[in-house]
Amino acid sequence: MTLRTSLRIAAIVLAGLGLAGCGGGIGSGDSGLFGGGKSAPRTPEEEAALELQRQNLQGYEDKDRETIWSLFTNSDNPNTTVEVNKYLWQASLEILNFLPIESVDPFSGVIITGYGTPPGGGKAYRATVYVQDPALDARSLKVALASKSGQVAPSTVRAVEDAILTRARQLRVRDGKL
Structure with missing residues (x-):
């Protein structure tokens, strides 16, 4: 067998494998090589079972699933809001x-x-x-203080919380949103 013949056989085999991969497969309505492209009619029980499967799978569509391609899209939600009181936040940083x-x-x-x-x-x-x-509420703020020697007195923690809450109220009044 010559090199040319071997290459032709290899090309035919690869083309055949490529075309075999293009088939619809099982369950796609194409029965492949043996059915001539037509599938047998389904019974009402089979149709009902298929419809039940479609309904059950309908809720499992994972829209938040990330793939490697998610890195290249800007899919962040622009309507995301920060759930932190801005006055308490600013007052904490200032105090x-x-x-x-x-x-x-x-x-x-x-x-x-x-x-x-x-x-x-x-x-x-x-x-x-x-x-x-x-x-803007005292229940929204939690402060934990520690010194190098250990715990801090609860009265000191309460004084810092009160100072932060007072400054937060001042900031809100200054903004005129009272």
Whole structure:
């Protein structure tokens, strides 16, 4: 067998495999090589079962599924809102401005600071502030303070929370949205 003949046979085999891959397969209405392209009529029970499968699968369409191609599209929702009270957020940053900021996440409402000494004080503190609601309310604000020696007195935490709430109310009144 010559090289030319071998190449022709290889091309025919590859073309045949390529065409075989183009078939509709099982369940597509094409019965492949043996049925001539026509499928047998379905019984009413088979039709009902197929319709039931379609209905059951209808709720499982995963529209939020990400693929590698999601990186190249701008599919972010432009209507996403931040669920953090802006006055509490700003007041927390202003009241605790003597502490170095380690982490800030306005979408989850968490501010984490490093150790710092308040003006006129000798003890170093660190704070974690959690603004958990869009309402300007005391229940929306959680403050945790720690010193290098351990826990801080609850009265100190309450004083910082009160200072933040007072400043937040002042900011709201200043904006004229009272």
